[in-house]
Amino acid sequence: MLRFAAVGLDHGHIFDHVKGLLVAGAEFVGYCPESTAPGVIRAMEQSYPETPKISRERILGDPTIDLICISAVPADRAGLAVRAMKAGKDVMVDKPGITTFDQLAEVRKTVEETGRIFSICFTExxxxxxxxxxxxxxxxxxxxxxxxxxxxxxxxxxxxxxxxxxxxxxxxxxxxxxxxxxxxxxxxxxxxxxxxxxxxxxxxxxxxxxxxxxxxxxxxxxxxxxxxxxxxxxxxxxxxxxxxxxxxxxxxxxxxxxxxxxxxxxxxxxxxxxxxxxxxxxxxxxxxxxxxxTYFRAFVDDVHSRTETAMPQEHVFEVCRLSLxxxxxxxxxxx
The missing domain is CATH 3.30.360.10 (Dihydrodipicolinate Reductase; domain 2)
Incomplete structure (x- = not known):
């Protein structure tokens, strides 16, 4: 079973990630309570009271966690994603996952070097x-x-x-x-x-x-x-x-x-x-x-099979390039 955690809970879109992955059969093992949005943390506590709060460093360092969900302040999302991928984890990021051309280059380089999946959940x-x-x-x-x-x-x-x-x-x-x-x-x-x-x-x-x-x-x-x-x-x-x-x-x-x-x-x-x-x-x-x-079930399958059925990686990068x-x-x- 795919095990996932959440960091950067600064936007309510994180709940779309969590709910979708749970329906797809993944296990929600923890989240970092560090946030600029106290209301999001309170809602997370109420929605998932049994899910533990874990420090960001522990989440990134836990080899049993396969996937990191990120809904941080937009400018911080790419940096967290790079850290997670270098720690051997796939990432699902809220939009916009990238806010500068330098971030786009760094994320692309990290994907190529690590073989990890960088996916942006375009909720709309x-x-x-x-x-x-x-x-x-x-x-x-x-x-x-x-x-x-x-x-x-x-x-x-x-x-x-x-x-x-x-x-x-x-x-x-x-x-x-x-x-x-x-x-x-x-x-x-x-x-x-x-x-x-x-x-x-x-x-x-x-x-x-x-x-x-x-x-x-x-x-x-x-x-x-x-x-x-x-x-x-x-x-x-x-x-x-x-x-x-x-x-x-x-x-x-x-x-x-x-x-x-x-x-x-x-x-x-x-x-x-x-x-x-x-x-x-x-x-x-x-x-x-x-x-x-269908996105979340396909994404879980992609993590297991190392495929790109939920959304091609180049599609993600092209959306980022065009918006930038x-x-x-x-x-x-x-x-």
Whole structure:
């Protein structure tokens, strides 16, 4: 049985990792309580009261632990991953797993030298049932050849709960690195592209003059040799919305299209994971709430078999490269 532990519990996405791996049959053997987010630690204590708290050094030094899950401050994730891989462990990192080009080079070098797996859990695809279903529909050819994706990632600011590092682009990586990596991952996956170029990108601070370094808006245009993609991410979700963001994805094919309303169908159907499919023969709604999440089971198999079925390693690095390039080249707008 795969044994895993968690370090860097600075973001709630760590619970997606833990839950997914437990469902896949892995054993949660401990976590480091060192964190900038006391609420995450309290929630971990309540959710997994039998799981011991273990120092970071003991976790990294324990040869019986196969996998380390990391959801630290974004700028610290790559460094922890490198330490874990050099200690002989595979890693599952929250997005963004990498915030600088130097980190990307170091992680790539470490993967090559150690043979360890460096995986980023892109929750907006791997932990969203409608996104999993969309992948199956695309692979079945129901909408023909995919030629474009339009992905939006709006977020609710929830200002009172945010730590200081949240407002420092040196720590969170910038909005296109921090959030848009999700949509870049989806573009490559659904279009079947192995690489792409950033055509244009922009960032802005429209609503928080008291935090001048913060970025509350970003967008970018991608192009591969087979498709294009548009991405918009922001922190403008109104408080009245019944969830943290109305994330959507449109996948355009030569014979139809798919629209995902991932987390809410405003003034429509209750719940989440709504998928709409239109092609030459049907126009229908699909409730994806019962769809199986496949990433974690595939990842566990990859650890045992040293394969890349959950997500190719080069795909992870390409998503990181593109998000870093989009951030670095972004034109600042809005003052």
């Amino acid at each position: 695809r791997h932990c969203v049932r409608s996104a999993v279903k969309a992948g199956k529909i695309v692979q079945e050819g129901a909408i023909g050849r995919v030629v474009q994706t339009i992905g939006t990632g709006p977020h609710k600011l929830q200002l009172a709960s945010r730590p200081d590092w949240f407002f420092d682009p040196e720590r969170f990586g910038g909005i296109l690195v921090d959030i848009a990596s999700h949509q870049i991952d989806q573009f490559l996956f659904y279009t079947g592209s192995t690489t792409a170029n950033i055509v244009a990108s922009s960032i802005g601070n429209f609503a928080m003059p008291e935090k001048p370094a913060f970025q509350d808006f970003g967008d970018l245009l991608l192009r591969s040799d087979t498709a294009t993609g548009y991405v918009r991410v922001d922190w403008f979700t109104p408080e009245a919305l019944g969830t943290w963001g109305d994330g959507r994805l449109t996948i355009l094919g030569t014979e139809g299209y798919i629209e995902l309303r991932k987390y809410i169908d405003i003034s429509g159907r209750p719940g989440k994971d709504h998928l709409f499919l239109v092609n030459k023969t049907e126009n229908r709604y699909i409730d994806c709430s019962g769809e199986d999440l 390039e989009a951030q670095a080249r972004a034109v600042r707008i809005g003052g």
